[in-house]
Amino acid sequence: MESRTMPAATWTSTSQSLPKRDLWQAMARGLRCRCPSCGEGKIFRAFLKVADKCPACGENLSHHRADDLPAYLVIVIVGHIIVPIALWIETNYAPSMLLQLAFYLPFTLVSSLLLLQPVKGAVVGLQWAFRMHGFDESRPEGVEEGTIAKLNVVK
Secondary structure, three states: OOOOOOOOOOOOOHHHHHHHHHHHHHHHHHOOOOOOOOOOOEOOOOOEEOEEEEEEOOOOOOOOOOOOOHHHHHHHHHHHHHHHHHHHHHHHHHHHHHHHHHHHHHHHHHHHHHHHHHHHHHHHHHHHHHHOOOHHHOOOOOOOOOOOOOOOOOO
16 A cells, blocks of 8 residues: 655745846857857857856856757758758759759758857757756755755655
8 A cells, every 4th residue: 555645845946036047148149159147258168068167257057958959959950941942952953863962961061060059059048047957056955066856756
């Protein structure tokens, strides 16, 4: 028989009481590969490696968890540009397959590489604006930065 107990009080973010961060400004700064906080410092230390902190304002950027989302967004964006162009050219001109590959493959590769960094910057800006992951300065009492709270499951 399963016993039902009242769940322990769960900590919730106090982000509502903190000043709101401008989402569009943070994402626009990220698109320009700049710090979402100040807009001055460079957000990347290498092609897709986010700097640990902003060189201009010192904002901690190591909390980002952009992972695969920027790549998926770039695939969607580039796909929505390339596919209609390819269909239009194919139906109107019917060029040879070799000519199509000579155009579409380099165009897809170059446009994907050009979009990856700005899109990742925008995702980091989105996470910063919404105080996702470690970008929320408030933590529950007794929980230090970097620790993961474990859920207690009652069976």
